[in-house]
Amino acid sequence: xxxxxxxxxALLVILVLLAGFGWYMTRGQTAELTMxxxxxxDPKLADPSPENFPTVGIADPVGWGxxxxxxxxxxxxxxxxxxxLDHPRVxxxxxxxxxxxxxxxxxxxxxxxxxxxxxxxxxLDKAGAGDASPNQIVLLRxxxxxxxxxxxxxxxxxxxxxxxxxxxDGTLYVADHDALLAFKYQPGEMAISGTPEKLMxxxxxxxxxxxxxxxxxxxxxxxxxxxSSSNIGENGMDKEEGRAxxxxxxIAKKRxxxxxxxxxxxxxxxxxxxxxxxxxxxxERDMLGGDLVPDYLTNVPVGAQYGWxxxxxxxxFDRRVEAPVPAYLTExxxxxxxxxxxxxxxxxxxxxxxxxxxxxxxxxxxxxxRHGSWNRKPPSGYDVVYVAFDDLGNPVGKPVPLLTGxxxxxxxxxxxxxxxxxxxxxxxxxxxxxxxxxxxxVAPGAAPxxxxxxxxxxxxxxxxxxxxxxQAAFGxxxxxxxxxxx
Numbered sequence: 305x306x307x308x309x310x311x312x313x314a315l316l317v318i319l320v321l322l323a324g325f326g327w328y329m330t331r332g333q334t335a336e337l338t339m340x341x342x343x344x345x346d347p348k349l350a351d352p353s354p355e356n357f358p359t360v361g362i363a364d365p366v367g368w369g370x371x372x373x374x375x376x377x378x379x380x381x382x383x384x385x386x387x388x389l390d391h392p393r394v395x396x397x398x399x400x401x402x403x404x405x406x407x408x409x410x411x412x413x414x415x416x417x418x419x420x421x422x423x424x425x426x427x428l429d430k431a432g433a434g435d436a437s438p439n440q441i442v443l444l445r446x447x448x449x450x451x452x453x454x455x456x457x458x459x460x461x462x463x464x465x466x467x468x469x470x471x472x473d474g475t476l477y478v479a480d481h482d483a484l485l486a487f488k489y490q491p492g493e494m495a496i497s498g499t500p501e502k503l504m505x506x507x508x509x510x511x512x513x514x515x516x517x518x519x520x521x522x523x524x525x526x527x528x529x530x531x532s533s534s535n536i537g538e539n540g541m542d543k544e545e546g547r548a549x550x551x552x553x554x555i556a557k558k559r560x561x562x563x564x565x566x567x568x569x570x571x572x573x574x575x576x577x578x579x580x581x582x583x584x585x586x587x588e589r590d591m592l593g594g595d596l597v598p599d600y601l602t603n604v605p606v607g608a609q610y611g612w613x614x615x616x617x618x619x620x621f622d623r624r625v626e627a628p629v630p631a632y633l634t635e636x637x638x639x640x641x642x643x644x645x646x647x648x649x650x651x652x653x654x655x656x657x658x659x660x661x662x663x664x665x666x667x668x669x670x671x672x673x674r675h676g677s678w679n680r681k682p683p684s685g686y687d688v689v690y691v692a693f694d695d696l697g698n699p700v701g702k703p704v705p706l707l708t709g710x711x712x713x714x715x716x717x718x719x720x721x722x723x724x725x726x727x728x729x730x731x732x733x734x735x736x737x738x739x740x741x742x743x744x745x746v747a748p749g750a751a752p753x754x755x756x757x758x759x760x761x762x763x764x765x766x767x768x769x770x771x772x773x774x775q776a777a778f779g780x781x782x783x784x785x786x787x788x789x790x
Contacts, residue, residue, distance in 0.1 A: 572653025
């Protein structure tokens with residue numbers, strides 16, 4: 305046998321082995337529970353099924369045809385507010401109605417190491433996550449009021465994977481992946497000029513690089529969401545310092561403090577119009593099977609700890625975690641309020657508000673963009689959902705599809721919904737990062753929604769004795785004190 309023939313046979317064997325290895329690595333596990341079973345206030349938690357190699361189910365982005373739009377819930381209509389954008393993610397509406405969009409992607413070398421990093425580099429690039437970041441903030445303006453942006457202007461293009469934006473009193477705050485910045489800016493200006501003031505450093509890059517922000521209702525604090533750099537702290541908890549957390553920055557005092565922790569990857573931030581509480585969406589851990597762990601929507605009191613990486617959904621231990629467990633963790637770790645389903649990649653979040661134009665059916669709750677799974681079979685997410693809230697400010701029921709049709713059969717996706725925001729006219733804006741589109745959703749002919757009524761009432765009285773039963777210290781009349789404003 306000639307040397308050349310031997311080489312060719314060896315190459316063929318290697319190719320067959322690689323093909324077999326690739327098939328084995330990507331076949332993964334199949335989820336057994338329905339999405340209704342693993343969402344809501346009491347999701348079913350399956351037995352964990354740890355994976356040495358992650359289940360991979362990346363949908364191949366194919367874009368939208370010129371006349372194609374997502375499927376809207378009954379009574380809603382969807383149109384293109386803007387298109388031709390380079391990876392639009394966070395959307396923010398200024399007081400004058402101008403819409404700011406962060407054109408952004410992950411910074412270089414932001415993936416974790418090891419097998420998880422290899423999978424992310426190999427497969428997430430397929431979904432557009434490996435493209436170079438445009439690093440721009442773009443202004444979109446609907447000057448003639450026809451529901452479509454007719455002005456598109458780049459305001460700033462020297463940022464570093466920008467995401468969160470917020471404006472107050474002549475200052476535009478922007479979160480790069482590694483810093484919170486402040487720019488002098490007035491609504492209507494067609495450029496963000498000048499040198500920014502760095503307010504605080506942020507843990508850079510990592511597995512989760514987006515840094516969303518929100519300003520407190522009184523304008524005194526900024527809250528910054530920072531995701532973990534790993535799945536379960538597998539690279540060492542020293543690499544997670546300052547991560548998996550929400551930070552609070554005091555604008556007047558120019559200093560920060562850790563506000564809440566144990567949140568693997570917090571993203572959307574919003575103030576409840578009913579309770580005044582801060583709420584967030586959180587992406588939970590991977591590689592425990594298709595039915596675990598549910599991403600979630602929850603309120604975030606100051607000092608809250610949600611257990612990552614040691615526990616999930618309040619008190620369920622993740623036995624894969626090697627880092628020492630903090631003392632009494634399950635005694636103070638909070639259980640999330642509402643499960644959004646495993647691996648859905650919940651990102652943008654808004655509460656309904658006075659003047660929103662989605663009709664009565666979608667007028668009293670929260671709206672969440674679910675970016676879509678990369679490691680679940682069948683895929684989950686790839687939609688925008690509505691979560692109803694009761695009159696006491698609590699989420700109820702199951703997520704209700706509001707915008708679907710992003711995912712096709714056969715492993716293809718037209719786009720991936722990323723962020724949600726209210727336009728000045730009450731329409732819902734949805735960014736679609738892989739398709740480069742901002743969608744506009746309204747209920748034609750619907751009256752503007754009424755604002756959700758804030759809760760009022762006196763505080764519960766302080767406990768005067770320790771008797772082992774926390775509920776026994778209060779009577780039924782105390783629990784009935786908080787009620788909606790009439």
